[in-house]
Amino acid sequence: MIIIKTKREIDKMRNAGRLVGKTHDFLKKLIVPGITTKELDKAAEEYIISHNGIPAFKGYHDFPSSICTSVNEEVVHGIPGLKKLKNGDIISIDIGTIVEGYCGDGAVTYAVGDISSEAKRLIKVTEKSFFEGIKFAKKGNRLSDISNAIQNYVEKNGFSVVRDFVGHGIGQKMHEAPEIPNFGPPGLGPRLTPGMILAIEPMVNQGSYHVKILEDNWTTVTVDNKLSAHYEHTVLITDGEPELLTVV
């Protein structure tokens, strides 16, 4: 069942979302060659807690860290560790917060130092695919109109959309109905209704869309070892344009 949020709940979701946006703004300045993903995790955790939030991912199904850090061929759910970022890497950072019992969720892929033009293009196409998708995040459309627009844009640009992970509804729980694939035909699924809040999150691979999960049971990588990028906002369906909640 898709939970339609009340005005009071939407205000709380705005607060949780804004903290996700602020944490991204804070973290992106720290992303330089030589920093470890664990140091980024610690900085994010302290930032979220000092702004009256709870890091939503820590302990979620036993995930050990406050943020997910997925480097290069890692797609999602990378666990922060002692490896140092190098010039030319790309890093996807996924941040979840809980503020007054409501969740926010947002991911961005960042460049570490100078990256290749193909890596830049991958990041750009991934971000743009999200915005192509939310052109359809309007009252009365079907959910899969968003999915289809994302897939079309990504494939037109020669990249592929991950099939094994999808976006999701979000509210008091981090993952609520509906599931939101980033692929598939248009015209299917529930009709979008004001008060729905959706975490829309294209995961885009440079090569094939096939992924696998490593032995740590979390880190997901591309099977062909090529790069992957991620872009996510928590999005409110309104009577007019969709509202991005995970922005400052």
Ligand code: MG
């Ligand atoms: Mg998400």
